[in-house]
Amino acid sequence: MTSTDFVRQAREWLAQDPDPRTRAELEDVLARGDDAELAARFAAKLEFGTAGLRGELGAGPNRMNRITVMRAAAGLARVLGPGRHVVIGFDARHNSDVFAADTAAVLTGAGLRASVMGGRWPTPVLAFAVRHLGADAGVMVTASHNPPRDNGYKVYWADGGQIVPPIDGEISAAIDAVGRVDELPLGDDWVTLKYQDIVEPYLDAVTALPLGDARELSIAYTPLHGVGGEVLTNAMVKAGFPAPVTAPAQAEPDPDFPTVAFPNPEEPGAMDLALDLAVQTGADIVLANDPDADRCAVGVPLSGDGAGGGGYRMLTGDEVGGLLAEYVLAHTTGDRLVATSIVSSTLLGRIAEEYGARHAETLTGFKWIMKAGPGLVFGYEEALGYSVGSDSGLPVYDKDGIGAALTVAAMAAQAKREGRTLADLLDDQARRHGLHATAQLSVRVDDLSLITRAMARLRAEPPVTLAGRAVESADDLSAGVAGLPPTDGLRYRLAGQARVVVRPSGTEPKLKCYLEVVVPVGAEDEGGVTAARARAVQDLDAIKKDLAETLGL
Structure with missing residues (x-):
């Protein structure tokens, strides 16, 4: 024109x-x-x-x-x-x-x-x-x-x-x-x-999830200037948990999000105020919602005693997804289905097998996860989105940051009662299934044509190796793979149990790359989970560096 x-x-x-x-x-x-x-x-x-x-x-x-x-x-x-x-x-x-x-x-x-x-x-x-x-x-x-x-x-x-x-x-x-x-x-x-017309019935539904009876837990929380604060606090109190301590500067809804560059818990710096609050209060866990509260982020203490004196680290969406999946499967019965997207960790399949449940992979986007099939009791995607259910099914057929936060609190309170933490539960999973470590390479652009050209280059000349690992298979997801509808994406399986998925974001001007490595966990005298985590960081960093050069962005 x-x-x-x-x-x-x-x-x-x-x-x-x-x-x-x-x-x-x-x-x-x-x-x-x-x-x-x-x-x-x-x-x-x-x-x-x-x-x-x-x-x-x-x-x-x-x-x-x-x-x-x-x-x-x-x-x-x-x-x-x-x-x-x-x-x-x-x-x-x-x-x-x-x-x-x-x-x-x-x-x-x-x-x-x-x-x-x-x-x-x-x-x-x-x-x-x-x-x-x-x-x-x-x-x-x-x-x-x-x-x-x-x-x-x-x-x-x-x-x-x-x-x-x-x-x-x-x-x-x-x-x-x-x-x-x-x-x-x-x-x-x-x-x-009115509130009583719909919010109260929603709270009745999410507090009816299997939340156990352990309630001793201190929570540092932020709604990131969004609308989750009131509803999450009311949900916690209704379920019998202490009200979370909320980061004051981010407690009220504010469309300008003045304290963060991007109001996304995954973005660098977005969680700083909540993490500072957790240190000040010695919180057992850190919780955050994104501004519309459909996502939930979780932070855990670095020190082994569960206190926050040694600082905190934010869990990845895949780590939280694995914990929630095991919790839901341990509290449900019958023919159950759990689902995640093709860019999320493959750990979910191993957990499902352990509990005798079915497992499905879908295209990226929660709209696909919720269509995974009958008997769905849990769905998640690595971008901090979770839908938690029970034997009665799912209260919400979309991402639910409130229901997920309640269930995380229940897990953490039960672990605390047993003298353990969520980090201990993650270590247990790694010992049973191998350490499934994930990371992202995300490139934001001003010109969307750069992403189009990068995807075209990868299709024309797929990489042969990444970080010294042979590319054993390359799937062009635009052709439809394993019964999935076509989507603009590429998936590479690398030697040594590693995987890379590359796709344009559907909501932002970004090219997103999802990396996973699976590292066996040796005996404790060989370093155990700690050594496996260090090895995974090295492997992911090497793949990320090589992939960035391959993309040319």
């Missing part, structure tokens, strides 16, 4: 934009004659990715704004049809409440029923509400752990899980057919859900 085309599209956009802020923003771009900025906003549009719509706030189809949201709501309404019921939730990000109200107005104007959360509550509460209320769909306005300038729009179906093909494609096509949003009929007769 030419700059003239973008100018025409921008003027058409201005004519229907109900938001004075984005109108002023776009008028300024036009007045400056900024062709590059116009192209960034109008040369593409936001598409459904691994977590629905997500992008930077601003005017234009390639940004999150009221027009984009109203078009998404109109497309959803066309796919569902009149009379259907949609539950809508929102977090504390900029414009989340506005986008939720716009969604309700469009849906009710199209003849659907809408129920809107009466507060800024976590994503898992919305996912729970869809099934609890028997709704036909749900919408959560959130960008999870993205930077402050972003927002997003997650769509759930009647099963309480995120949408998957072909539904996402049908909604996308319906969105494309929507005309001007200023011509859409708007309603105002939606229901506002």
Whole structure:
């Protein structure tokens, strides 16, 4: 397209934009004659990715704004049809409440029923509400752990899980057919859900998980300026745990996330305040939620006595996933299924075999994990996402940072009663199954074409060795592998029980590489788990260095 085309599209956009802020923003771009900025906003549009719509706030189809949201709501309404019921939730990000109200107005104007959360509550509460209320769909306005300038729009179906093909494609096509949003009929007769309508039933469900009876535990916690604080604290107290001590500077929702560069527990520095608090209070464990509380991060003391005087370390998502998997399987019976994604640790398969359970691998994204099959009692992905269940099934068919935090607290309290820690439980797993160590190489780019070219280079010339290990097999996941749907990714299996998966992020401008090595654990007089961990760090660092050179980014 030419700059003239973008100018025409921008003027058409201005004519229907109900938001004075984005109108002023776009008028300024036009007045400056900024062709590059116009192209960034109008040369593409936001598409459904691994977590629905997500992008930077601003005017234009390639940004999150009221027009984009109203078009998404109109497309959803066309796919569902009149009379259907949609539950809508929102977090504390900029414009989340506005986008939720716009969604309700469009849906009710199209003849659907809408129920809107009466507060800024976590994503898992919305996912729970869809099934609890028997709704036909749900919408959560959130960008999870993205930077402050972003927002997003997650769509759930009647099963309480995120949408998957072909539904996402049908909604996308319906969105494309929507005309001007200023011509859409708007309603105002939606229901506002109160705390007792939906949050209390959610708390009843997650506190009914198998949490044992050990409750002596001190917890340092941060919601990272998000919406998880109140609900997590209430869940802990309802379950009988002491209320966690919360990092004061991060306790209240704040869409600008002033104390962190990125509001993601995995990012460097994001956990500093919580870790400092843990040292000050001598906490038994550290817990964190991301801003919409669908993820849970866990920190453990470095000292062997369980106190925090020696500092703390954050567990990886795979370490927490392995602990939770074993806990759930030890507290459930019958024909059970556990599932994780192809980029997560292979340890889950070994744990499932040990407990006589079935194990499934899915594509990346929790929407796929929740579709793994019948009998699902636990699902996780390495990016700190977990859904914990019981013999009654899963209370939430999506990532649930509150339910996961409760279960981690139960594990830690039971271990403390026995004079042990979560770190001791990890060592037990390593001795039984070998040390499964994982790491990531993540490259953020400003130009997405760099990622496209890097993936093309890898497909044209796959590596023969990485860190001195022969590449024994290379799978192009875009062709569909082992019954999985096609996805843009590459998987390499290396000699000596190692694996690398490379894929573009579905939610951020990143190329993400997932590394795993399995190191046998020798006898204690040979160093045992400690020696295996040191060896794993060396192996992962060597693979990461070689892979970075291979990527050329």
